[in-house]
Amino acid sequence: MIWNKIVSFASLLTALPYAVVGLLQNTVCSVTQGYVIDNKTQSTVVLNCHYANKGLFADNVYIEVVDDTTDKTIVTIKPEVDSGYLPNILLIPTQTGGVSDILLSMDSGGSGGGGYYYLYSVKKGKLKTLFDSQQYVDSHPYSATFENGYIAKVTDGKNTFTIDLSQKGEEWLSKVYDDNGNVKTTEQPYVSPASTVFAYYNSTRQLYQLQVWRPVVGLYNADRLGYLVEQLERQGDKMVTYFVSLAVSRMQMAQR
Secondary structure (H helix, E strand, O other): HHHHHHHHHHHHHHHOHHHHHHHHHHOEEEEEEEOOOOOOOEEEEEEEEEHHHHOOOEEEEEEEEEEEEOOOOOOOOOOOOEEEEEEEEEEEEEOOOOOOOEEEEEEEEOOOOOEEEEEEEEHHHHHHHEEEHHHHHOOOOEEEEEEOOOOEEEHHHHEEEEEOOOOOHHHHHHHHEEEEEEEOOOOOOEEOOOOEEEEEEEEEOEEEEEEEEEEEEOOOOOOOEEEEEEEEEEEEOEEEEEEEEEEEOOOOEEOO
């Protein structure tokens, strides 16, 4: 079936001239198999993309879902952003019933260390976007501020987290605070878009859920004050936040 054809195709590449191989082998970037249409029909999920100049950046990224019993493409998925670094796919079940969803991940590059993440359902051959990291961030805005007393606050208007900045070091603190611990800078921290989205297994529910990490940035992109960690579960046709925490390193954090 389709898997054997892909293997045969890969074998054919070794017999072609290098110039021709360079054009062809960048078509199929990743292949995996699983039950994504229903729990009885195995499908092959093919990640297609084009790597230009043998680099890590790929464009024209799209996914094909092929029915293994008929070798027919059931669904073609074109992400909102179809280019990025090192795109990859993972099949994860987010509901009971033995049917998996398709997680597409790509790094955006740059100093911000962000990425593009999508979770798709193709159950019964119907394409549904369960999660889009850009849309998620736009609909879950957070703000951050430096406050007197060597702290920063992060809030969405309902929940507020307080980060202890007193251990940031004298050089860093002198850029933000005066000798009395009062804010002197006009700059403010901010919460970046998703830097990464993890699929993790919840053993209690025996399902996969998503964990979204969003950096809290201080004076520049690499200056991370902490990370908002949002945990999402499947509810109907979308992933919904059910728990939010703040992760920090070598600093004290308290929620108020």
